[in-house]
Amino acid sequence: MAEHEHGYIHRKDDYLKRLRRIEGQARGLQRMVEDEKYCIDILTQVSAMTKALQAVSLGLLEEHMSHCVLDAARASEAEGEAKVSEAVEAISRLVKS
Amino acid sequence: MAEHEHGYIHRKDDYLKRLRRIEGQARGLQRMVEDEKYCIDILTQVSAMTKALQAVSLGLLEEHMSHCVLDAARASEAEGEAKVSEAVEAISRLVKS
Amino acid sequence: MAEHEHGYIHRKDDYLKRLRRIEGQARGLQRMVEDEKYCIDILTQVSAMTKALQAVSLGLLEEHMSHCVLDAARASEAEGEAKVSEAVEAISRLVKS
Amino acid sequence: MAEHEHGYIHRKDDYLKRLRRIEGQARGLQRMVEDEKYCIDILTQVSAMTKALQAVSLGLLEEHMSHCVLDAARASEAEGEAKVSEAVEAISRLVKS
Numbered sequence: 001m002a003e004h005e006h007g008y009i010h011r012k013d014d015y016l017k018r019l020r021r022i023e024g025q026a027r028g029l030q031r032m033v034e035d036e037k038y039c040i041d042i043l044t045q046v047s048a049m050t051k052a053l054q055a056v057s058l059g060l061l062e063e064h065m066s067h068c069v070l071d072a073a074r075a076s077e078a079e080g081e082a083k084v085s086e087a088v089e090a091i092s093r094l095v096k097s
Numbered sequence: 098m099a100e101h102e103h104g105y106i107h108r109k110d111d112y113l114k115r116l117r118r119i120e121g122q123a124r125g126l127q128r129m130v131e132d133e134k135y136c137i138d139i140l141t142q143v144s145a146m147t148k149a150l151q152a153v154s155l156g157l158l159e160e161h162m163s164h165c166v167l168d169a170a171r172a173s174e175a176e177g178e179a180k181v182s183e184a185v186e187a188i189s190r191l192v193k194s
Numbered sequence: 195m196a197e198h199e200h201g202y203i204h205r206k207d208d209y210l211k212r213l214r215r216i217e218g219q220a221r222g223l224q225r226m227v228e229d230e231k232y233c234i235d236i237l238t239q240v241s242a243m244t245k246a247l248q249a250v251s252l253g254l255l256e257e258h259m260s261h262c263v264l265d266a267a268r269a270s271e272a273e274g275e276a277k278v279s280e281a282v283e284a285i286s287r288l289v290k291s
Numbered sequence: 292m293a294e295h296e297h298g299y300i301h302r303k304d305d306y307l308k309r310l311r312r313i314e315g316q317a318r319g320l321q322r323m324v325e326d327e328k329y330c331i332d333i334l335t336q337v338s339a340m341t342k343a344l345q346a347v348s349l350g351l352l353e354e355h356m357s358h359c360v361l362d363a364a365r366a367s368e369a370e371g372e373a374k375v376s377e378a379v380e381a382i383s384r385l386v387k388s
Binding site: 054057058061062065066069070073074077080081084085087088091092094095096 | 151162167171177182189191
């Protein structure tokens, strides 16, 4: 079943590290609000955190497409189509978020 | 070679109609500026036009993935990978634009 | 009443020029679909057009805030608040589009 | 000096609560990666978290504009202009992030 494992597994540690850093950014934002920092400086940190999250999504998406979508395409036309629809819905949520 | 034609071709007329409507929105915006309409009303129209463009991209992307990417996946692992990389770069530009 | 004219009026020609270029991009996209160009190349053009529209919105927004919002702030607290709410709604539509 | 305090202070607890929830979402994402959940489900959570962050920014921005920007506008033309430029730069980072 190696074919069907999730693509990001090979870089699990990398993703965990990036998500821990993002968690740290969320804590940093709480400290800024607690210390009543200037709004614009808080907004700058929110933009940085959003960009970090976006980079995580694009990375996960690439691995999903390289593994799950391509594997499905090789398995059957119907499976390939189903995975593409699902991926496009996820992309649509990313583009709109 | 039917396998390698671009996916959107089957809906060419639909895409042309949507793009003509977007072209019309661009002309409408020029009229609004010409007539010195209220900024906020112009911004509302720009948002509508951006959403229409986004819908066109997501449609084209879905057809590209259903046709070119899946066909490439069936052709060979290397071709599949190459098409996925190229698609993810395009998605990244969409997410950031 | 000079105070209440729309800010962008002083750069009307610049905005009209940018919007005509955007209209040209919409026509260019129709030609690409007509000529059955490669999807990814079409998506690249859509991203460029979206960025051009975004630059127009940010420009209009800056002029709106420098003129209408600041004038309203000077006129009365209530008018200032009303213009800020209206501007934030427009910004929210831009962020989500 | 009450006029110059940051607008969000009056809702500090609300912002802290929202940011703690966002921190929790970042931890939830780490658990999903740890447990090797399906990529698309992870992407859905990332989109939800991005939307929550976006709502925080739009809220902070509204309070910043209602307080700091309007106060500056009443203080002097130059201060008003400076705060508008700064706010538009922050909005531009939000729109692009």
